[in-house]
Amino acid sequence: MKEQLAKIRAEALAAFDGVKDAAALDELRVKYLGKKGELTAVLKQMGRLTAEERPAMGALANEVRAAVESALDAAAGKLEAAALSARLKAERVDVTIPGKPVRQGRRHPMNTALEEMKEIFIGMGFTVLDGPEIELAELNFDRLNAGEGHPSRDWSDTFYFDTDERVMLRSQTSPMQVRAMDSMPLPIRMIAPGRVYRKDEVDATHSPMFHQVEGMVIDKGVTMADLKGTLATVAQRLYGPDTKTRFRPHHFPFTEPSCEMDVQCHKCGGKGCPTCKGEGWIELLGAGMIHPRVLEMAGIDPEEWSGWAFGFGLDRLAMLRYKIDDVRLIFENDVRFLEQF
Ligand code: PHE
Numbered sequence: 130m131k132e133q134l135a136k137i138r139a140e141a142l143a144a145f146d147g148v149k150d151a152a153a154l155d156e157l158r159v160k161y162l163g164k165k166g167e168l169t170a171v172l173k174q175m176g177r178l179t180a181e182e183r184p185a186m187g188a189l190a191n192e193v194r195a196a197v198e199s200a201l202d203a204a205a206g207k208l209e210a211a212a213l214s215a216r217l218k219a220e221r222v223d224v225t226i227p228g229k230p231v232r233q234g235r236r237h238p239m240n241t242a243l244e245e246m247k248e249i250f251i252g253m254g255f256t257v258l259d260g261p262e263i264e265l266a267e268l269n270f271d272r273l274n275a276g277e278g279h280p281s282r283d284w285s286d287t288f289y290f291d292t293d294e295r296v297m298l299r300s301q302t303s304p305m306q307v308r309a310m311d312s313m314p315l316p317i318r319m320i321a322p323g324r325v326y327r328k329d330e331v332d333a334t335h336s337p338m339f340h341q342v343e344g345m346v347i348d349k350g351v352t353m354a355d356l357k358g359t360l361a362t363v364a365q366r367l368y369g370p371d372t373k374t375r376f377r378p379h380h381f382p383f384t385e386p387s388c389e390m391d392v393q394c395h396k397c398g399g400k401g402c403p404t405c406k407g408e409g410w411i412e413l414l415g416a417g418m419i420h421p422r423v424l425e426m427a428g429i430d431p432e433e434w435s436g437w438a439f440g441f442g443l444d445r446l447a448m449l450r451y452k453i454d455d456v457r458l459i460f461e462n463d464v465r466f467l468e469q470f
Contacts, residue, residue: 130174130186137167138193145200154204161197168194238470239340239459242447243322246342249366250320253359255344256313258321260305266297268304273383274422281382288326288337298326302343303383306419306438309345310427315434316348322443333455340443345419347429347436353386353418356437360390360416367446368395375410384417384438395449404449411449414441 141161148154161167172190175183236244247257266289270282281287281300288298305321313319321343329335346355361374373393381387391412394405401407416439421431444456451470453459458466 130171130178131189133171134189134193137161137171138196141167141197142200145197145204148204148208151205151208154201154208157204158201162194162201168197235467235470237462237467238447238451238453239443241470242443242450243340243342245367246322246443246446247320249363250344253318253362255318255320258305258309258319260302260308260321260323262299262324262326264297264299264304266295268307269297269299269301272307272423272426273303274420274426275382279382286328288328299323300327301325302341302440303438305343306345306383306423307427310347310424310429315429316346317436318346318348320344331457333457336444336456336460338460339456341440342443343438343440345436345438347419347424347434349434351435351437353437356416356418356439360414360439364390364392364413367450368392373399374413376416379415379417381415381417383420383423385420387415387417390414390416390439413446414439416440 141157144157144161145154148157159166163169168190175186175190178186251257266282270276270279275281287300290296302321302323302325305319305323309317309319309321322340324338325341326338329337331337346359357374357376364374365372372395375391375393376388377391379387379389389412391410393399394402394409394411396402396404397409399409401409405411416437419436419438424431424434424436444459447453447459448456
């Protein structure tokens with residue numbers, strides 16, 4: 130029996146020492162320590178021993194069991210460590226590999242121009258309004274004193290809806306004057322930037338969709354002097370404190386008197402150059418005192434209130450500012466172009 134125990138111990142220790150994987154280890158555990166294992170088989174024979182022999186043999190058996198168990202633990206520990214280091218090796222991350230560059234976008238020049246414009250007017254106490262691009266012809270024309278038969282209503286210029294020609298893509302932001310008068314308490318100081326649509330052929334300076342910024346002030350005692358002073362200040366904020374402006378008479382159905390404002394060319398200082406096409410001046414916007422008829426149609430008494438309005442093309446302004454010579458570049462969204470701003 131003693132020899133049997135010694136043999137089991139020697140064999141088991143050698144076997145555990147050379148074990149390769151968890152399945153083999155478990156097989157060995159069953160073989161040596163299981164209920165039907167070799168050690169159990171030996172212990173079952175203890176009954177046949179004499180009372181004197183039994184304690185020493187019992188002690189030896191316990192010692193062998195303890196030795197086999199600790200060999201099992203050691204082997205299990207070794208396997209676990211090997212598995213962990215294999216996993217660490219397999220899942221290793223090379224932190225020295227260069228990362229994927231993240232492409233950073235930037236503001237569109239039109240967006241920058243608009244933000245700048247808003248900032249100037251907000252600083253002067255104007256509210257910024259937003260309105261629909263699909264507009265009623267009534268607001269785009271009739272309420273702006275351009276009734277039936279007015280040339281600007283022509284089909285060849287205007288995108289009407291085929292199914293209902295009372296509806297159109299607005300050809301100007303001026304219907305926002307009407308929307309403001311209909312919905313806001315007086316006095317009003319607002320700007321309304323947005324897209325407008327005209328049936329223009331596409332070329333370097335024309336696009337069927339472009340951007341305007343409308344502006345309007347209605348208060349008591351407002352005069353043309355307020356219009357000139359405010360718009361001259363805006364031009365100076367845009368092009369520098371020495372910027373000169375001039376106002377030329379013009380015609381719009383919804384303002385009286387009407388004018389256009391030019392700024393002295395910031396490129397040549399008025400001498401004439403390619404930017405101003407030799408004129409020395411660059412046309413910036415249309416404006417005028419709100420026609421009494423327009424006020425009346427909005428239920429505003431022109432004897433009590435007066436106002437002025439202006440509208441300018443934001444695309445043109447951005448093109449001048451950023452020296453963009455073709456309006457199509459603004460809408461193509463080619464990153465090679467946009468990256469330059
Ligand atoms: N709506 C006019 C245009 O598109 C501009 C304008 C706006 C003129 C407001 C006077 C007052 O040309």
